[in-house]
Amino acid sequence: MGLSWLQPHDPFPSPWNDADPDPEVPGLLAISEDISAEQLLRAYHQGIFPWYSDGQPILWWSPNPRMVLRPKNFKVSKNFKKEIKNVLMDQDWEVKVDEDFHATILSCATQARPDQDGTWITHAIMHAYSQIHEQGHAHSIEVFHQGQRVGGLYCVNLGKMVFGESMFSKKTGASKIALASLCAWAIAQDIEMIDCQQETAHLSSMGGYPIPRDEFLNHVREKTTAINPIWRFNKSVLQHWLSQPT
Incomplete structure (x- = not known):
């Protein structure tokens, strides 16, 4: 064919x-x-x-298979739980949503990554995702420390389905704080799955795992028909993880 x-x-x-x-x-x-x-x-x-x-x-x-992360299965170790407590207690840390989508996707594009020469986040990609952000379908979660954007991620949302795209970190652990925030918010919104696209050891370490393509596609077909939730939260959403067993 x-x-x-x-x-x-x-x-x-x-x-x-x-x-x-x-x-x-x-x-x-x-x-x-x-x-x-x-x-x-x-x-x-x-x-x-x-x-x-x-x-x-x-x-x-x-x-096939497709890498996914179920928010409820996001792994929070004892050490990471301590980091979350510090973020929640320290006024120097903030988590914001859609503060500056363009700055976030640009940071993801310029993030140095092991064994990767260049980036797939081209100017055409940034323009197209910025357009769907303006339409309310793409979002950024941004982590600030002392007023500086030090980590974050961007993703696509259709109904009750979230498609993770890319993360960046300028301070150790900052991108994981962004992902922990996204997962906690997704649980509150009854969003059962975040698409991670392709399998990596890093995603596996945080609770991601591969599923058959047909299972993924059926989930997407069912969940993208719902109304998009409202994207409005801050670092207080991380409180969810302090009540969970490690």
């Missing part, structure tokens, strides 16, 4: 019926020359995401 080259308004191949069109690149579903906010939203509703390097065409993926 081969990979589909998509024009801006072309439908995506079905990840249920047309998955893995190129057996040599499992999970790669389609290719396009450009990326738009409208395409992004259609893709996420079908459990598809873009991931590519600068100079490449836009590569659209639906891998």
